[in-house]
Amino acid sequence: xxxxxxxxxxxxxxPIGTIYSQLQDKQPTLGIVLTSFTPYHYTxxxxxxxxxxEIQNTKNFPVTGVKIWAGFYDDVNLQPLESTVGTSLLEVIxxxxxSPYVIKSPTKNSAITNISVNLLGFNSAGVKPSxxxxxTTDTVMGESIIFSGTIxxxxxxxxxxxxxxxxxxxxxxxxxxxxxxxxxxxxxxxKDTKEFTFTEKxxxxxxxxxxxxxxxxxxxxxxxxxxxxPEILSxxxxxxxxxxxxxxxxxxxxxxxxxxxxxxxxxxxxIASENESYDQEYVYYAQVIQSGKPPYVEFIGTFEGKFEGxxxxxxxxxxxxxxxxxxxxxxxxxxxxxxxxxxxxxxxLVLVN
Numbered sequence: 582x583x584x585x586x587x588x589x590x591x592x593x594x595x596p597i598g599t600i601y602s603q604l605q606d607k608q609p610t611l612g613i614v615l616t617s618f619t620p621y622h623y624t625x626x627x628x629x630x631x632x633x634x635e636i637q638n639t640k641n642f643p644v645t646g647v648k649i650w651a652g653f654y655d656d657v658n659l660q661p662l663e664s665t666v667g668t669s670l671l672e673v674i675x676x677x678x679x680s681p682y683v684i685k686s687p688t689k690n691s692a693i694t695n696i697s698v699n700l701l702g703f704n705s706a707g708v709k710p711s712x713x714x715x716x717t718t719d720t721v722m723g724e725s726i727i728f729s730g731t732i733x734x735x736x737x738x739x740x741x742x743x744x745x746x747x748x749x750x751x752x753x754x755x756x757x758x759x760x761x762x763x764x765x766x767x768x769x770x771x772k773d774t775k776e777f778t779f780t781e782k783x784x785x786x787x788x789x790x791x792x793x794x795x796x797x798x799x800x801x802x803x804x805x806x807x808x809x810x811p812e813i814l815s816x817x818x819x820x821x822x823x824x825x826x827x828x829x830x831x832x833x834x835x836x837x838x839x840x841x842x843x844x845x846x847x848x849x850x851x852i853a854s855e856n857e858s859y860d861q862e863y864v865y866y867a868q869v870i871q872s873g874k875p876p877y878v879e880f881i882g883t884f885e886g887k888f889e890g891x892x893x894x895x896x897x898x899x900x901x902x903x904x905x906x907x908x909x910x911x912x913x914x915x916x917x918x919x920x921x922x923x924x925x926x927x928x929x930l931v932l933v934n
């Protein structure tokens with residue numbers, strides 16, 4: 582019977598873009614959802630922890646005043662070391678639109694290792710017409726990324742407090758935001774055009790980016806571009822499977838909430854020639870996505886290892902399911918600098934009871 586239930590869910594699951602949740606998920610009813618509960622975070626040069634994530638407006642009207650709670654944790658305590666509240670990058674998120682957010686820890690704290698985010702609320706807003714027209718004039722991809730373009734104010738009044746944003750994404754599905762850079766363009770008179778140029782150091786993990794703009798009265802179209810990372814031709818690693826087991830190594834077809842499990846894959850390395858060394862450090866990523874519309878990234882875990890010969894390896898990541906429902910697991914293999922060493926692994930479906 583359980584197999585039949587899973588089979589029915591699988592039929593409804595694919596294609597991935599049309600996933601429907603089997604859970605009592607309250608997020609969509611709020612109108613604003615987090616695209617990931619485990620967004621990208623890092624420690625900046627000054628020692629602060631920075632969280633970069635994205636919010637989606639699932640309603641057919643614009644919203645403003647979005648508030649996001651962020652907790653900063655260590656590896657020991659269940660209570661956060663500190664917390665703060667942030668807002669979305671865009672003042673007004675259009676209907677069915679998205680906005681990034683950036684939240685900085687209140688203090689410099691080297692004990693912070695984990696983060697958590699939750700939505701607190703939002704308000705309805707008036708529509709900001711899409712009167713700012715972005716265009717590309719020149720793009721250079723190298724050690725630095727140079728993106729030049731123009732922004733034209735097609736509105737009937739001047740565009741005050743105009744800001745352009747460059748957003749870096751990685752190769753995860755859905756992608757995580759890695760960095761946001763902003764340029765203050767000031768006031769653009771009606772029917773006038775201003776030039777802008779972003780010059781940023783390249784991030785190895787980035788596989789694409791977006792440019793968008795907003796002012797006091799207007800919003801803009803979104804420019805998308807892909808970044809092709811340097812190819813690694815001498816070595817390739819294959820992720821052949823995904824299995825989930827308990828602490829004793831027994832394979833599991835369904836999971837129990839709040840019970841730790843291990844996500845594991847069998848990986849092989851290939852070299853281009855006999856003269857090539859097998860030595861290759863890697864980071865194995867396991868990403869757990871909760872079915873829903875949109876799907877939510879529930880968990881991302883990593884395992885760091887190194888190939889020193891032709892033998893296969895079995896990297897493993899521990900996951901503790903916190904909610905019942907249907908999930909799918911994806912795996913990635915990158916080098917320590919974030920460059921892909923092979924194709925994404927196969928998708929593994931799992932039901933949590």
